[in-house]
Structures are given as C-alpha cells and as structure tokens.
Amino acid sequence: MRGRRGKGILLAGLLAIALAGAAWVAAHPADLGRLRDVVDGLAAWRAERPATLWLALWALYVAATALSVPVAVWLTLAAGALFGFVGGLALVLTAAPLGATLSFLAARWIARDKVRGWLGPRAARIEEALARDGAFALFSLRLVPIVPFWLLNLAMGLTPLPVWTFLWVSILGMAPGSAVYVGAGTQLPRLTSLSGLLSLPVLLAFAALAVLPWVARWILRRIEARRALRGIARPRSYDRNLIVIGGGAAGLVAAYVAAAGKARVTLIERDRMGGECLNTGCVPSKALIRAARVAHEVRQAGRFGIGAGAPTVDFAAVFATVRDRIATIAPHDSVERYQGLGVEVLRGDARLADPWTVEVTGPAGAVTRLTTRSIVLATGAEPAVPDIPGLHDLPFLTSETLWDAMAARDGAPGRLAILGGGAVGVELAQAFARLGVRVTLIEAADRLLPRSDPDLSEAARLALEADGVDLRLGSGARACGSGPAGQWIELADGARVECDELVVAIGRRPRLGGLGLEALGLLDRGRLVLDQGLATRLPHILAAGDVAGPVQLTHAAGHQGTVAALNGLFGFLWRVRGDRPFLPQVVFADPELARVGLTETEAAARGIAVDVTRVDLADNDRAICEGLSTPPGYVKILTARGKGRILGAAIVAPGAGEMVGEMALAIRKGMGMADVLSTIHPYPTMGEGLRMAAGRWRSGRVPPCVQAALDKLHRFRRKEPR
Numbered sequence: 001m002r003g004r005r006g007k008g009i010l011l012a013g014l015l016a017i018a019l020a021g022a023a024w025v026a027a028h029p030a031d032l033g034r035l036r037d038v039v040d041g042l043a044a045w046r047a048e049r050p051a052t053l054w055l056a057l058w059a060l061y062v063a064a065t066a067l068s069v070p071v072a073v074w075l076t077l078a079a080g081a082l083f084g085f086v087g088g089l090a091l092v093l094t095a096a097p098l099g100a101t102l103s104f105l106a107a108r109w110i111a112r113d114k115v116r117g118w119l120g121p122r123a124a125r126i127e128e129a130l131a132r133d134g135a136f137a138l139f140s141l142r143l144v145p146i147v148p149f150w151l152l153n154l155a156m157g158l159t160p161l162p163v164w165t166f167l168w169v170s171i172l173g174m175a176p177g178s179a180v181y182v183g184a185g186t187q188l189p190r191l192t193s194l195s196g197l198l199s200l201p202v203l204l205a206f207a208a209l210a211v212l213p214w215v216a217r218w219i220l221r222r223i224e225a226r227r228a229l230r231g232i233a234r235p236r237s238y239d240r241n242l243i244v245i246g247g248g249a250a251g252l253v254a255a256y257v258a259a260a261g262k263a264r265v266t267l268i269e270r271d272r273m274g275g276e277c278l279n280t281g282c283v284p285s286k287a288l289i290r291a292a293r294v295a296h297e298v299r300q301a302g303r304f305g306i307g308a309g310a311p312t313v314d315f316a317a318v319f320a321t322v323r324d325r326i327a328t329i330a331p332h333d334s335v336e337r338y339q340g341l342g343v344e345v346l347r348g349d350a351r352l353a354d355p356w357t358v359e360v361t362g363p364a365g366a367v368t369r370l371t372t373r374s375i376v377l378a379t380g381a382e383p384a385v386p387d388i389p390g391l392h393d394l395p396f397l398t399s400e401t402l403w404d405a406m407a408a409r410d411g412a413p414g415r416l417a418i419l420g421g422g423a424v425g426v427e428l429a430q431a432f433a434r435l436g437v438r439v440t441l442i443e444a445a446d447r448l449l450p451r452s453d454p455d456l457s458e459a460a461r462l463a464l465e466a467d468g469v470d471l472r473l474g475s476g477a478r479a480c481g482s483g484p485a486g487q488w489i490e491l492a493d494g495a496r497v498e499c500d501e502l503v504v505a506i507g508r509r510p511r512l513g514g515l516g517l518e519a520l521g522l523l524d525r526g527r528l529v530l531d532q533g534l535a536t537r538l539p540h541i542l543a544a545g546d547v548a549g550p551v552q553l554t555h556a557a558g559h560q561g562t563v564a565a566l567n568g569l570f571g572f573l574w575r576v577r578g579d580r581p582f583l584p585q586v587v588f589a590d591p592e593l594a595r596v597g598l599t600e601t602e603a604a605a606r607g608i609a610v611d612v613t614r615v616d617l618a619d620n621d622r623a624i625c626e627g628l629s630t631p632p633g634y635v636k637i638l639t640a641r642g643k644g645r646i647l648g649a650a651i652v653a654p655g656a657g658e659m660v661g662e663m664a665l666a667i668r669k670g671m672g673m674a675d676v677l678s679t680i681h682p683y684p685t686m687g688e689g690l691r692m693a694a695g696r697w698r699s700g701r702v703p704p705c706v707q708a709a710l711d712k713l714h715r716f717r718r719k720e721p722r
Contacts, residue, residue: 039082246275248274255341269347373540416502421450440499530543584663591652623653623686633651633653643672
C-alpha cells in the first residue's frame with residue numbers, strides 16, 4: 001500500500017505542477033516581443049554572471065520538460081539569443097533530453113505495471129517490437145513531431161526501452177530541430193515570425209532524415225543476405241516461383257495460397273499427403289476418441305433408464321472405422337485436388353542442392369533438379385524418443401506407428417503403458433481405457449499437461465482417474481526391458497510397470513534430416529533459426545508448421561503456411577509477421593480442456609496483475625439435462641486487474657474446443673467481460689457458462705454504496721417505510 005500511495009501522491013503532485021504551469025502559460029501568452037523584453041532584461045545578468053544565468057536557464061529547461069510545461073520553443077529561442085549558437089545548443093541538448101528522461105522515468109515508475117496489465121498478451125508483442133525497433137521509432141518521432149514531445153516522453157516510459165537508449169536517441173533526434181530554433185534565437189532582434197522556421201522544405205528534410213535509419217537497416221539486411229550467398233551462383237531464371245517441401249497442414253496451405261496467387265508452385269511430398277494430422281494425428285485420434293466415448297456412453301446408459309450393460313468392443317472393427325474416417329477426409333488433401341487447384345505435386349525426397357535448387361529423388365530413383373525463387377520447408381516433426389536404457393531394444397510404439405500396429409491386432413492389448421502426460425498421452429490414455437484396456441500413464445512432472453494451466457492439469461487427472469487410468473506422476477522412466485510377463489518400465493522411484501504394449505508420447509522434434517540444410521548453414525546446433533517472418537538467414541528460404549514451431553498444432557501450421565507463402569512470394573515488397581499470441585489450444589479428452597491467452601502462471605511470471613473469475617458448470621442447465629457422468633467442468637477467465645479486458649481463458653467442458661473460439665476472438669479484438677455479458681448466448685448450451693462468468697464478474701464490481709442507494713430508491717418508489 002505504501003508503494004501505491006507513494007505513486008498516487010507523486011502523480012497528483014506532478015499533475016498539479018504541470019496544470020499550474022500550463023495555466024500560467026495560458027494566462028501569459030508568449031510572443032516574440034515579450035521574449036525580446038525578457039532577453040533584454042537579462043542582458044546585465046548575462047554580462048556579470050553568464051555561468052549562473054546559463055545554469056539557471058538550464059535548470060528551468062529541465063524542469064519545464066520534465067513537467068511537460070509547453071514552453072520549450074521559447075526557452076530554446078532564449079538560449080540562442082542569450083548564449084549564441086554553440087552555448088545555446090549545448091544548453092538545449094543537455095537540458096531537454098535530461099528533462100525528457102525524468103518524465104520518462106516518472107511515467108515508468110507510476111504506470112508501467114498497470115499498463116502492462118491492461119495490455120495483457122499484447123504487452124509481450126509490443127515489448128518485442130520495441131526491443132527490435134524502439135530506438136528507430138523514437139528517433140523518427142523526435143525528428144518528425146507527429147506526437148507531441150511531452151506525450152512521447154510519457155508513452156516511451158510505459159515501454160521496456162532502456163533508459164540509456166532513450167537518452168542518447170533523444171539527443172540525436174532533438175539535435176536538428178534544436179539547431180534550427182537555437183539558430184533562430186541568435187537572430188531574435190530581426191526575427192519577425194516563427195512560421196518560416198519549419199517550412200515545408202525543412203520538414204521534408206527532417207522526414208528524409210527520419211527515414212534514413214530504416215533505409216540503412218534495410219540496406220544492411222540486403223548486404224547481409226548477399227554476404228550469406230557470396231560465392232554461390234544465382235540462376236539467371238527460375239523454373240518455379242515457390243517450392244514447398246512437405247504435404248502436411250503447413251505445406252498444403254502454403255501451396256494453396258501460392259496457387260491462388262497465380263504463382264507457379266511445386267509441392268514435394270515423400271510419403272502420404274495430409275501429413276501427420278490426417279494420417280497419424282488429429283484425424284485418427286479423434287475418430288478413436290469418438291469410438292471410446294460411445295463405449296463409455298453405453299456403460300452409462302442405465303443412468304438414463306436404458307438397459308445396455310457392458311459394451312462388447314470389437315477392437316479390429318474400431319480401428320477399421322478409424323481408417324475409414326481417414327479415407328473419407330483424405331480427398332481434401334489429395335494429389336488430385338491440389339493438381340486441380342494448379343499445384344504441381346511431385347513424389348519423392350527433396351534436398352536443397354544450393355539456395356535456389358531443389359533435387360527431388362523419385363520413387364524409382366530418378367533425380368529431378370528444379371530452380372525456384374523461394375522455398376518453404378514444411379517437413380513437419382517426428383516423435384521424440386528419450387535416451388532410456390533398454391528402450392531401443394523394445395518394439396515400442398509412437399503416435400505415428402501405433403495406428404498400423406493396433407489395426408493389425410486381433411484384439412486389444414491387455415495392458416498399455418504410455419510415456420508422456422502431454423496432450424497426446426492424455427487423449428490416448430482415456431480412449432484406450434474406455435475401450436477396456438488397462439492403461440498406465442507415466443509422466444516425470446508432478447502433473448499432467450505440465451505446460452498448461454494448473455487447473456486444466458487437475459481436471460485431466462480427475463477425468464483419467466474416473467476412467468480407471470493408473471497415473472504415475474512425478475517419477476519418470478529410468479530403464480526399460482522385457483521378460484516372460486511382457487515389457488516393463490522401471491521408474492525413478494523404484495516402482496515397476498508391466499505392459500503388453502508401450503507407447504512413447506513425450507513430444508515431437510522438427511524433421512530436418514536429409515534436406516541439405518547443414519551445408520547451407522541454416523542450422524544452429526541442430527535447429528532452424530527463423531525471424532518474425534519465418535525466414536531463415538537466407539530470406540527466400542522459409543519454414544512453417546511443426547518444423548518451425550514453437551507450437552506444434554495444425555491450426556498454427558495452417559497460419560504459418562499462409563505467412564511463409566506470402567513472404568516467399570512478396571517478401572521483396574513487404575513481410576508478414578508469423579507470430580500469433582492468441583492461439584487456442586485444446587486437449588480432446590472428455591470433458592475437453594481448452595485454453596487461450598494468458599494463464600495465471602504466465603501472468604505472475606510476467607508481472608501482470610489479473611483478476612480471476614471462475615464459474616463451475618455443475619449448475620449449467622444443459623449440463624444437468626445431459627446428465628453428465630463426469631464433473632461438467634468450469635469456465636475461468638483472466639481479466640486485467642480492476643478492468644474487464646479479457647487476457648486469457650481456460651475451459652473444462654464438453655465442447656470446450658467450440659467455446660474457446662469466442663474467447664480467442666475477444667482477446668484478439670481487445671474485448672471485455674461487458675461485451676461477453678451483453679452478447680446473447682443460445683439456451684440451453686454449455687456456452688452460456690461464458691456469459692455466467694461475465695455476469696459474476698459484473699456483480700462483484702457493483703460498489704456497496706451503489707447497492708445501498710438502489711435499495712433506498714426502490715423502497716421509496718414502493719413507498720415502503722424503512
């Protein structure tokens with residue numbers, strides 16, 4: 001409280017002084033005649049004690065600038081008139097930046113934390129942009145005063161721009177304008193008007209100077225790119241505008257965008273079109289989850305007065321259904337469809353022979369060389385396999401190989417162990433458990449979904465335990481082996497887990513091998529290094545999707561595919577940023593677990609103050625009608641402290657993946673709880689939980705004095721005695 005009170009007192013004092021100064025200036029309007037009188041009145045002082053006068057004017061300049069009193073122009077003219085060009089310019093270029101820095105620091109101390117809370121996830125993007133371009137932007141705005149200097153001082157104080165950077169850039173940016181006004185001050189007796197000081201030619205010169213750093217940086221980037229390509233012969237012409245390597249979500253979108261833009265584009269895929277999502281990820285897992293949910297609902301049918309009993313699970317038929325779902329969706333990603341869209345599709349392994357040449361080794365071994373203006377790497381990711389003693393001696397499964405392995409079985413495995421408690425592990429554990437398999441899930445962290453909201457982790461734990469999954473948390477595997485009873489995993493705490501099948505699902509790593517990237521110097525310690533536009537150090541070679549990261553989700557890959565294609569085709573004109581902080585994430589368990597924006601943990605780590613509004617959905621009418629056997633979940637929304645602006649949301653509910661889109665839109669558009677509350681939601685739906693949360697937020701912010709006043713008002717209108 002002392003800190004808040006101190007900030008409040010300082011803010012009130014500064015505002016009072018600034019308003020008083022502004023009022024004095026308004027009551028004593030300055031003009032050239034009055035300024036000449038003041039300068040003439042100081043002539044004797046200047047003759048007797050010039051150093052004292054210089055310091056007095058310097059201190060006045062610092063104070064006026066720090067308090068945002070609008071007298072800088074007149075003080076600058078006075079400095080030139082009293083001390084000449086050199087002495088006046090020295091005074092201005094030491095006093096003005098120092099006063100501006102004091103204003104900058106006051107704004108930072110008083111309001112920066114609060115403003116960061118209001119901005120929420122946007123704060124990280126703004127700070128990242130300022131870290132990259134803050135000095136350039138400040139210099140440009142100092143030269144071309146689109147924003148008043150006093151407002152610029154305060155605004156920059158709310159950013160993470162280093163104080164020293166603000167100071168020296170301010171000196172450079174203020175120098176040209178200060179020189180003009182100090183020079184005018186030296187001619188004060190003959191000066192008749194200020195209107196000609198910043199004439200159109202002078203303003204255009206300043207504008208050109210403001211643009212110069214940006215042009216210089218662009219030139220340096222071009223020089224750096226050319227230096228990276230030194231010694232490599234560039235083709236005189238190109239076969240293609242764009243080559244996309246990889247036919248997964250990112251590659252398909254990139255090829256589609258390029259073809260829609262009438263570019264000549266070639267898509268190279270060595271395996272199956274659709275990539276991991278269609279063949280071994282999103283589609284088969286959701287089909288399996290649906291089958292598992294049906295089995296679960298059959299078990300629960302008695303709760304609705306319907307006799308069913310334990311379901312009979314035909315394991316082979318379940319996986320035949322999964323394959324049927326893949327086959328139904330496959331035409332959406334097929335070679336024929338993309339050829340119809342104007343995309344050339346080649347089968348084979350691709351390798352970059354040089355920055356503009358791609359060699360394609362076809363199924364028969366024939367090699368085709370293609371040249372291209374730009375390349376998009378969309379090779380996806382592959383399951384990461386930990387270095388656990390004995391693991392590689394076992395016939396373990398991964399999220400890619402388990403589908404064919406399970407489809408080849410006559411029946412379900414009796415015991416299944418899963419290494420990894422992330423989204424894939426959670427989804428597979430619940431699905432197999434509901435199909436009658438004894439599942440043990442092993443996670444080295446002390447909770448499931450360790451990178452997600454802790455409440456979502458707890459909801460996942462409750463859901464899996466309700467379905468009979470044996471959870472081993474906080475103790476990872478340290479050894480694996482096999483014996484007469486099947487395979488076994490020894491945990492760090494000494495316990496042993498036995499199983500018939502072992503699935504490794506600890507995550508995925510970018511697929512970079514065999515592409516020739518090492519020879520081109522595009523890898524740093526085995527990883528791609530990309531800029532904000534998804535480009536490598538060679539700007540015409542870009543990456544998108546799981547190979548680019550950092551989030552390996554299909555909808556993220558689709559977005560990155562669009563960005564990479566646009567930058568590959570039009571990057572010579574402008575570049576699109578590839579980051580999106582408002583990315584919703586869903587774990588398709590039952591109930592579904594969805595989140596978007598900040599979590600409480602992330603907000604605390606970034607120093608962003610938030611309010612948390614949580615509504616349990618046990619009383620939701622739709623949940624009651626559905627007779628949900630598991631707890632129906634909750635809605636949790638994070639808002640800026642004391643404000644309604646939505647910064648993040650976590651939802652646990654059937655259909656949470658459908659509900660989270662509303663929260664993603666609200667965060668992206670800067671909407672608040674009042675917007676959600678005023679939006680009519682259909683009844684009865686689980687989505688009403690969002691409006692319920694907004695209503696709870698609103699009710700908690702009606703002051704008691706307002707409630708008391710309303711009570712008195714309505715009593716009076718009823719003419720009811722108190």
